[in-house]
Amino acid sequence: MAEQDIALMAHLMRRAGFGANRDEIEAKATQGYDSVVKELLNPESQEAVEEDLLIRYNPSYFEAAAIENNVQQWVWRMINSPRQLQEKVALFWHMIFCAGHSKIDSGQEMGLMVNIFRQQGMGKFDEILLALSTNPGMMYYLDNTESHKANLNENYGRELLELFSLGVGMDTDFNYSEDDVKACARAFTGWNIAPPYPPFPHGRSPWEFRFDPADHDTSEKTFLGETGNWNGDDIIRIACEQPATARFLARHLYNYFVADEPQVPAWRLTPPRDQSAIEAMEKAYWESDHSIKAMLEVLFTSDFFKDEAVWYQKVKNPTEMVVSLLRMTGEFRGYQPGLFEASQEPKYMGMDLMNPPTVEGWHTGREWIDSGTLVERINFASDLLGNTELEGVRSLVNRLMARGDKLSPEQFVNGCLDLTGPVVLFPDTMSQLISHATQEGELSHGTDAEKTDFTRRCGEMFQMIAATAEFQFE
Amino acid sequence: MVQTKKDPVLAVLSLSGGNDGLNCIIPRNNGFYRDSRPTLAVPEDQIIPINDEIGFHPTMGPLKKYWDEGKLAIFVGIGYPTPSYSHFRSMDIWHTCEPEIIGTEGWLGRATKQLDANSENVLTAVNFGRGLPRALVMDGVPVASVGNLETYGLLTGIEGENQRNDALDVFGRMYAPAIGTGAVMDYIHQTGTDALKGADILSTAPDKYTSSVEYSNTAIGQYMKNIAQTHLAEFGTRVLYTTSPYNGFDSHANQAQANAGLLTDVSNTVDTFMTDLREHDASDNVTLLLFSEFGRRVIDNGSGTDHGAAGVAFAVGEHIKGGVYGTYPSLEPSKQEEGGNLKFNLDFRSVYSTILEDWFQLDAEPIVGGNFERVKFFA
Numbered sequence: 001m002a003e004q005d006i007a008l009m010a011h012l013m014r015r016a017g018f019g020a021n022r023d024e025i026e027a028k029a030t031q032g033y034d035s036v037v038k039e040l041l042n043p044e045s046q047e048a049v050e051e052d053l054l055i056r057y058n059p060s061y062f063e064a065a066a067i068e069n070n071v072q073q074w075v076w077r078m079i080n081s082p083r084q085l086q087e088k089v090a091l092f093w094h095m096i097f098c099a100g101h102s103k104i105d106s107g108q109e110m111g112l113m114v115n116i117f118r119q120q121g122m123g124k125f126d127e128i129l130l131a132l133s134t135n136p137g138m139m140y141y142l143d144n145t146e147s148h149k150a151n152l153n154e155n156y157g158r159e160l161l162e163l164f165s166l167g168v169g170m171d172t173d174f175n176y177s178e179d180d181v182k183a184c185a186r187a188f189t190g191w192n193i194a195p196p197y198p199p200f201p202h203g204r205s206p207w208e209f210r211f212d213p214a215d216h217d218t219s220e221k222t223f224l225g226e227t228g229n230w231n232g233d234d235i236i237r238i239a240c241e242q243p244a245t246a247r248f249l250a251r252h253l254y255n256y257f258v259a260d261e262p263q264v265p266a267w268r269l270t271p272p273r274d275q276s277a278i279e280a281m282e283k284a285y286w287e288s289d290h291s292i293k294a295m296l297e298v299l300f301t302s303d304f305f306k307d308e309a310v311w312y313q314k315v316k317n318p319t320e321m322v323v324s325l326l327r328m329t330g331e332f333r334g335y336q337p338g339l340f341e342a343s344q345e346p347k348y349m350g351m352d353l354m355n356p357p358t359v360e361g362w363h364t365g366r367e368w369i370d371s372g373t374l375v376e377r378i379n380f381a382s383d384l385l386g387n388t389e390l391e392g393v394r395s396l397v398n399r400l401m402a403r404g405d406k407l408s409p410e411q412f413v414n415g416c417l418d419l420t421g422p423v424v425l426f427p428d429t430m431s432q433l434i435s436h437a438t439q440e441g442e443l444s445h446g447t448d449a450e451k452t453d454f455t456r457r458c459g460e461m462f463q464m465i466a467a468t469a470e471f472q473f474e
Numbered sequence: 475m476v477q478t479k480k481d482p483v484l485a486v487l488s489l490s491g492g493n494d495g496l497n498c499i500i501p502r503n504n505g506f507y508r509d510s511r512p513t514l515a516v517p518e519d520q521i522i523p524i525n526d527e528i529g530f531h532p533t534m535g536p537l538k539k540y541w542d543e544g545k546l547a548i549f550v551g552i553g554y555p556t557p558s559y560s561h562f563r564s565m566d567i568w569h570t571c572e573p574e575i576i577g578t579e580g581w582l583g584r585a586t587k588q589l590d591a592n593s594e595n596v597l598t599a600v601n602f603g604r605g606l607p608r609a610l611v612m613d614g615v616p617v618a619s620v621g622n623l624e625t626y627g628l629l630t631g632i633e634g635e636n637q638r639n640d641a642l643d644v645f646g647r648m649y650a651p652a653i654g655t656g657a658v659m660d661y662i663h664q665t666g667t668d669a670l671k672g673a674d675i676l677s678t679a680p681d682k683y684t685s686s687v688e689y690s691n692t693a694i695g696q697y698m699k700n701i702a703q704t705h706l707a708e709f710g711t712r713v714l715y716t717t718s719p720y721n722g723f724d725s726h727a728n729q730a731q732a733n734a735g736l737l738t739d740v741s742n743t744v745d746t747f748m749t750d751l752r753e754h755d756a757s758d759n760v761t762l763l764l765f766s767e768f769g770r771r772v773i774d775n776g777s778g779t780d781h782g783a784a785g786v787a788f789a790v791g792e793h794i795k796g797g798v799y800g801t802y803p804s805l806e807p808s809k810q811e812e813g814g815n816l817k818f819n820l821d822f823r824s825v826y827s828t829i830l831e832d833w834f835q836l837d838a839e840p841i842v843g844g845n846f847e848r849v850k851f852f853a
Contacts, residue, residue: 103560105561365658374666375673436644467645
C-alpha cells in the first residue's frame with residue numbers, strides 16, 4: 001500500500017473523526033478514500049452505538065442529571081462510535097451553538113442539546129436552526145424565556161444572527177442592522193419553556209419547549225428587507241436564504257475541518273484563506289437546498305482538503321488531543337471503567353465540554369495553548385503514547401520490530417514518526433530527535449535484553465514525539 | 475496602605491461546593507437558627523464564642539487562635555446582588571466579578587497582569603490543582619498550574635533521572651526559537667520554553683524546604699503545603715491559588731459529619747500554614763483569603779442543606795485587623811432572600827477591592843469592574 005494513501009487516510013480520519021489506530025487507518029486506506037468518505041457522510045450505514053449495552057455497563061449515564069456523566073458519555077461515544085463524523089459534527093455545532101452548563105445547570109439538558117447536534121447536525125440547516133430555537137436549554141441560556149411581547153429581551157434574537165447564522169458581516173459589509181435584531185427578537189417572543197423556572201431553588205424538573213401565543217408579538221415586522229407578520233420559523237427561513245449564511249457556514253466548516261482561520265469576529269474584515277474553497281461549499285449549500293451534508297461532501301472530496309498544504313494546519317483542540325490519543329492507544333474501547341478521569345482531561349487543557357466560556361465559544365487555534373495547557377497537553381500525550389504496556393502502543397513497537405532485525409537511528413526515528421501519525425517534523429526538530437537516538441546507536445531485538453531495550457527506547461521516542469510543538473497540530 | 479518587608483503575596487483557598495456559613499460562623503443565641511435547623515443546629519455549649527452573637531463551629535478551634543491574636547478577619551453576609559444558586563455560575567461570578575454577563579477574565583489574572591506587566595516572571599501567579607480556575611485567566615498572563623509540586627514538570631513519565639534529563643535537554647533544544655516555521659509555531663516554541671523554565675524553577679521548591687510542621691494528608695493540606703513551599707522558595711510569586719476538592723462542601727446530605735471533617739481540615743491546615751510561615755519568618759508579606767461560592771439554605775432538609783445565598787469568608791495574616799466585617803444577615807423569614815436564604819450585605823467585590831488597593835496597591839476599579847466600598851480590614 002502506498003505510504004501516501006496511508007498518510008491521506010490518516011489526515012481524513014483526524015479531521016472527519018477523532019483519529020484512528022494504525023490498523024484501522026491501513027484497513028480504510030485499502031478500502032479506498034471515496035468509499036470511506038461515503039461511509040462517514042452516511043452514518044446510518046455504519047453500526048450504531050448499542051444504547052442498551054452502554055446504559056447497562058454505565059447505569060449512571062441514564063437520564064443523568066450530573067454534568068460529569070453527560071460529558072463522560074459523550075467522550076465515550078467519541079472514542080467508540082463507528083459513526084465518527086457524526087460525533088465530530090456534534091462537536092462542531094457545540095462549538096458554534098454555544099450554551100453552557102454554568103448557566104443551564106442541568107447536565108441532562110446539555111446532553112439532550114448535544115444529541116440534537118448528533119442526530120441532525122448533517123441535515124438541512126433550516127431544520128437545525130429550528131431544533132436549536134426550540135431547545136429549552138438554549139432558550140433559557142440566551143434569555144428567550146425572559147423575552148416577552150411587552151418586554152423584549154434581544155439576547156437570542158441577536159445571537160441567532162451574529163453567531164448562529166449570518167455572522168456580523170462579510171466582504172467588509174455588515175449583514176444586518178439593529179432593527180433587524182429587534183425584529184428577529186420580536187418574532188421569537190412566546191418561544192418559551194415549561195416549567196418556566198430555573199431548576200433552583202425549587203428542584204429540577206425536565207424542561208420542554210412551549211409556544212405561548214398570548215406572549216407572541218403578532219404585529220408586522222421588517223426583517224432583512226422583508227415585511228410580514230413574522231414568527232420565529234419565518235425568521236429562520238429568511239436567514240437561511242441569505243448569502244451571508246452560506247458564507248458563514250462555509251467559513252466555519254473550513255475553520256473546523258480544513259485549516260485554522262482567524263477568530264470569528266475578524267471574518268467581516270479578513271478574507272477567507274481559500275476563497276475558492278469557500279465558494280465551492282457555498283454552491284453546494286444552494287444546490288442542495290441548504291444541506292450541511294452536501295457541503296461536507298464537497299469539502300472531503302475536494303483537492304483543497306486533500307492538499308498536503310493544509311495537513312497539520314490546525315491546532316488540535318483539547319478534545320481532539322485527548323480522544324485521538326485514546327483511540328490511537330486503544331484505551332477505553334468498549335466498556336472499561338475509569339473513563340471519568342480521562343473525560344476530564346479536555347477541561348484541564350482549557351476545554352470544559354458542555355460548558356463553553358461564553359456564547360461566543362472557545363477561542364481556537366493558537367489560543368488553545370498557554371503555559372499551563374501546554375504542560376497538560378504534553379504530559380497527557382507523552383504519558384499515554386510512551387506507555388509501552390498499553391495494547392495500542394505495544395502494537396506499534398511490534399510493527400517497528402517487524403521493520404527489520406536492525407534499525408539505524410534514522411530508520412528508528414522515521415518509523416516512530418510514521419506510526420504515530422504520520423507526524424511531520426520541521427528539520428530542526430528532526431535533527432534533535434535523530435541526534436538523541438544516535439547517542440544510543442543502532443537498535444536490534446534478537447535477545448530478550450535487546451527486546452527490552454528496544455521497547456524502552458520506543459517508549460522514550462514516542463514520549464518525545466508527543467512533546468514536540470508539531471504534535472500540537474493535526 | 476500596608477507596609478510589608480517583602481512584596482505582598484496573596485494566597486487563596488477556595489472552598490468549593492458552597493460552605494454552610496450558618497454552621498461555620500454560628501448565630502449562637504438566635505432562636506430562628508435553632509428553629510430552622512432541627513437536625514443540624516450545633517448545641518450552644520459546643521460553639522466556640524466569638525462575641526455575644528456569634529461563635530465558631532466546634533471544630534474550628536485552631537482558627538480561634540488567630541482571632542485571639544487579632545489576625546483573623548471574618549466576613550459575614552458576604553455575597554452579591556441577585557444570587558445564583560448554581561455552583562458553576564456563582565463560582566464564575568466570584569472569579570470574574572461579572573454577575574450580569576458571562577465574564578472571561580479573572581480578577582487575579584487581571585491583578586497579575588498589573589503586578590508583572592511585561593510577564594517577566596513566569597511564576598508571578600501559580601495555581602495548585604488540575605486546570606486553571608477562571609480567577610486566574612487572562613490573555614497574555616502565563617500561569618503555572620501544578621497538579622502535584624513533588625512531581626511537577628514536563629515529560630514526567632520518563633523513568634530514570636539520566637534518561638529524563640536527556641529528554642528535557644532535547645525538549646529545550648526542540649523548543650528553541652526556530653526560523654521560518656510560522657507565527658503560531660513561534661508562539662508555541664516560546665510558550666514551551668516558558669513552561670520548561672517555570673517547571674525547572676518550581677521543581678526546586680520541595681528540595682529547598684524543611685519544616686518542623688506536618689500538614690494533614692488531605693488534598694487541602696497538601697496543596698497548602700505546596701503553597702508554603704513555593705512561597706518559601708522565593709521565586710517572586712505574588713498570587714498563589716488552590717481549590718478544595720471539587721464540590722466537597724456541597725452538603726445536601728449527611729452534613730453534620732461531613733462538614734465537621736472539612737472544617738477540621740481547613741482550620742488545622744490554616745493553622746499549620748501560618749505556623750510554617752512564621753517558623754521561617756516568612757509570614758509578614760502573606761494574606762490568606764478563604765471563600766466559597768455561596769452559603770446554604772437557612773432551613774435544613776433533615777440531613778443536609780440546599781444551595782443558598784450569602785455566606786462567610788475569611789482573611790488571615792499578620793497585617794489583618796481582626797474583626798467581624800459585614801452584618802450578620804437576619805434569619806427572620808420576612809427578611810430573607812426569596813427562597814429561604816440569607817440576604818447579602820457585604821459585596822465580595824468590596825473585599826477584593828480592599829485587597830487590591832491596600833495590600834497590592836493596585837487600582838481596584840478596572841479589576842473588579844466598579845467602585846465598591848472598601849472594608850478596612852488591614853491594620
